Amino acid sequence: MALLIFVFLFVTFILAFLRLLSGNHRRLPPGPKGWPIIGNLPQLGPKPHQTLHALSKTFGPIVSLRFGSVNVVVASSAAAASQFLRTQDANFSNRPPNSGAEHVAYNYQDLVFAPYGARWRMLRRLCALHLFSAKAMEDFRDVRRGEVDELVRELAKKVGEAVDVGGEVNTCATNALTRATVGRRVFGGKDEREGAEEFKEMVVELMKLAGVFNIGDFVPGLAWLDLQGVVKKMKKLHGRFDEFFDGIIAEHREAEEKADSDGKRSDMLSILIGLKEEAGREGIKLTDTDIKALLLNLFTAGTDTTSSTVEWALAELIRHPNLLKQAQIELDSVVGSDRLVSESDLPNLPFLQAVVKETFRLHPSTPLSLPRIASKDCDIDGYLIPKGSTLLVNVWSIARDPSMWPDEPLAFQPERFLMGGLHERVDLKGNDFELIPFGAGRRICAGLSLGLRMVQFMTATLIHAFDWGLVDGQIVEKLNMEEAYGLTLRRAVPLVAKPMTRLAPKAYPKDV
Numbered sequence: 001m002a003l004l005i006f007v008f009l010f011v012t013f014i015l016a017f018l019r020l021l022s023g024n025h026r027r028l029p030p031g032p033k034g035w036p037i038i039g040n041l042p043q044l045g046p047k048p049h050q051t052l053h054a055l056s057k058t059f060g061p062i063v064s065l066r067f068g069s070v071n072v073v074v075a076s077s078a079a080a081a082s083q084f085l086r087t088q089d090a091n092f093s094n095r096p097p098n099s100g101a102e103h104v105a106y107n108y109q110d111l112v113f114a115p116y117g118a119r120w121r122m123l124r125r126l127c128a129l130h131l132f133s134a135k136a137m138e139d140f141r142d143v144r145r146g147e148v149d150e151l152v153r154e155l156a157k158k159v160g161e162a163v164d165v166g167g168e169v170n171t172c173a174t175n176a177l178t179r180a181t182v183g184r185r186v187f188g189g190k191d192e193r194e195g196a197e198e199f200k201e202m203v204v205e206l207m208k209l210a211g212v213f214n215i216g217d218f219v220p221g222l223a224w225l226d227l228q229g230v231v232k233k234m235k236k237l238h239g240r241f242d243e244f245f246d247g248i249i250a251e252h253r254e255a256e257e258k259a260d261s262d263g264k265r266s267d268m269l270s271i272l273i274g275l276k277e278e279a280g281r282e283g284i285k286l287t288d289t290d291i292k293a294l295l296l297n298l299f300t301a302g303t304d305t306t307s308s309t310v311e312w313a314l315a316e317l318i319r320h321p322n323l324l325k326q327a328q329i330e331l332d333s334v335v336g337s338d339r340l341v342s343e344s345d346l347p348n349l350p351f352l353q354a355v356v357k358e359t360f361r362l363h364p365s366t367p368l369s370l371p372r373i374a375s376k377d378c379d380i381d382g383y384l385i386p387k388g389s390t391l392l393v394n395v396w397s398i399a400r401d402p403s404m405w406p407d408e409p410l411a412f413q414p415e416r417f418l419m420g421g422l423h424e425r426v427d428l429k430g431n432d433f434e435l436i437p438f439g440a441g442r443r444i445c446a447g448l449s450l451g452l453r454m455v456q457f458m459t460a461t462l463i464h465a466f467d468w469g470l471v472d473g474q475i476v477e478k479l480n481m482e483e484a485y486g487l488t489l490r491r492a493v494p495l496v497a498k499p500m501t502r503l504a505p506k507a508y509p510k511d512v
């Protein structure tokens with residue numbers, strides 16, 4: 001027995017000595033104690049971003065947790081986020097392994113979860129060139145115009161009726177995106193709206209599943225049990241998306257074959273299919289699976305994020321009639337009442353832009369951004385962040401930090417972004433870490449230009465072309481603003497409101 005104790009003490013001493021020599025004696029950031037085996041997972045609760053926000057109040061802006069066998073570090077201040085995403089960006093340019101990437105996103109063959117490297121660079125370049133560059137944005141301007149007109153037409157048919165605002169806006173954002181990527185609306189024909197509803201439901205389910213902290217991702221020994229039933233649902237959902245994309249690609253090929261050389265299509269899918277035959281600059285060819293994985297990213301990352309932000313913006317404006325009035329006065333003076341707002345008006349609408357920034361601040365679409373992983377040990381603020389740690393950046397918490405937002409951080413006050421306001425110079429492009437709804441660094445949102453443009457354009461249109469009333473029984477002061485957690489932060493109770501036209505009749509698209 002004495003020998004055993006001696007051996008134990010000796011081994012412990014040697015290990016401690018080796019840690020000292022290797023420099024690993026640095027402390028992990030502070031954090032709450034966890035349970036055996038599963039660690040802090042059970043403490044996350046139904047709204048993890050809020051739980052982690054509360055923990056940062058106790059432990060500080062860098063909190064250390066353990067999910068199963070995985071070290072997790074949470075950054076909850078602008079300074080901490082900047083350390084991780086600017087100073088240490090190269091070290092955190094990969095995403096951690098997870099069941100969503102495996103079972104839904106074609107086993108990491110997509111862009112969102114692609115390992116940082118040549119393939120990731122090629123996929124980003126393709127998207128930038130054909131969808132998000134200034135030129136591509138210009139090329140598809142008419143497509144966005146057409147879909148926003150369609151949104152107005154649809155709403156104008158429903159004057160005085162209760163409308164599911166998020167649903168209408170989602171259809172618009174999705175169709176604008178899919179016309180640019182695959183040359184057509186998501187669903188054509190007379191069942192179009194029903195189809196759009198089904199597609200939206202698939203995206204929402206994906207976002208819900210992607211937001212779940214799946215025990216199997218953190219305790220590999222329990223993965224086979226699929227305790228939360230997440231993997232089973234993921235596989236089923238993947239099958240639905242896969243079938244959908246197979247259909248789109250097959251139909252597209254058929255159309256390409258029929259088209260003569262003049263009639264070649266210019267959407268992104270045609271270009272991707274072209275790349276199947278010849279290797280790109282990096283010598284990488286695209287398979288059908290690569291193409292489907294990329295479409296999955298674009299169709300999911302770019303739709304619910306955009307539409308739920310517009311829904312939050314309108315809800316905030318309905319709750320603050322004085323701000324709605326102010327935004328409408330600005331729109332009326334810049335656009336007038338004889339036509340709809342156009343994208344070229346947006347730079348002349350500083351108050352509208354401030355409303356959008358304030359919406360992104362209080363209702364960031366991805367409250368915990370997308371996770372990153374440390375490729376090697378690093379030191380942040382004197383703390384050790386071990387290799388393999390998962391990084392969560394709590395953008396929701398950062399954007400309501402009173403030390404960065406001293407003027408009533410929880411109040412909806414767009415004027416803070418106007419000239420002379422405390423945050424006049426803050427932009428959304430990953431430079432100002434107190435407001436990073438699109439993330440920052442190398443893996444900042446690939447669709448930022450499109451997402452921001454569509455949120456501004458749709459919000460401006462909804463409040464310029466319509467006044468909004470609540471349905472019977474609801475009162476402005478008590479409009480439910482609760483959040484439902486998922487990878488995207490949706491409204492717990494969808495916004496249902498009644499549109500009323502407010503422009504000259506000739507401003508509305510023809511067949512109203």
Ligand code: HEM
Nearest residue numbers: 112301302305306365370438439440443444445446447451
């Ligand atoms: C309101 C709109 C949107 C918001 C708030 C948003 C937010 C984000 C965030 C927070 C990230 C993670 C960034 C990071 O790791 O630092 C991200 C990544 C990404 N987003 Fe967006 N997004 C929006 C719209 C879009 C659109 C319209 C598209 C494309 C159609 C898109 C495609 C992507 C892709 C492909 C990535 C992965 C980038 C990579 O890993 O390299 N997003 N987005």
